[in-house]
Amino acid sequence: MNIFVAKLNYRTTSEELQKHFEQFGEVSSAKVIFDRETQRSKGYGFVEMPDDEAANSAISQLNESEFDGRTIVVKEARPKSESY
DNA sequence: GCTGAGCGA
Numbered sequence A: 001m002n003i004f005v006a007k008l009n010y011r012t013t014s015e016e017l018q019k020h021f022e023q024f025g026e027v028s029s030a031k032v033i034f035d036r037e038t039q040r041s042k043g044y045g046f047v048e049m050p051d052d053e054a055a056n057s058a059i060s061q062l063n064e065s066e067f068d069g070r071t072i073v074v075k076e077a078r079p080k081s082e083s084y
Numbered sequence B: 001g002c003t004g005a006g007c008g009a
Helices: A014-022 A052-062
Strands: A001-004 A029-034 A041-048 A065-067 A070-076
Touching: A001 A052, A014 A029, A014 A041, A014 A052, A052 A065, A052 A070
Parallel strands: none
Antiparallel strands: A001 A041, A001 A070, A029 A041, A065 A070
């Protein structure tokens, strides 16, 4: 399941994000979006978890929670939308 | 060096 994480601290890295989510389950890949020019953090990232139950648990526990001193927002990334 | 809604190279 792809997870969208927003309002992250600008200093938070992908490693910290992955470690934070690994506490709830397996994390296949975690990535914080950085600006390709300045390499600065955009303040949000994506976390991919193979276990849906672990992903839901992580979302429920990490959504609107404090991380690195900031209240982050964790939601499902790119809600599956069937093409019309 | 910084700010704070939003969906990625």
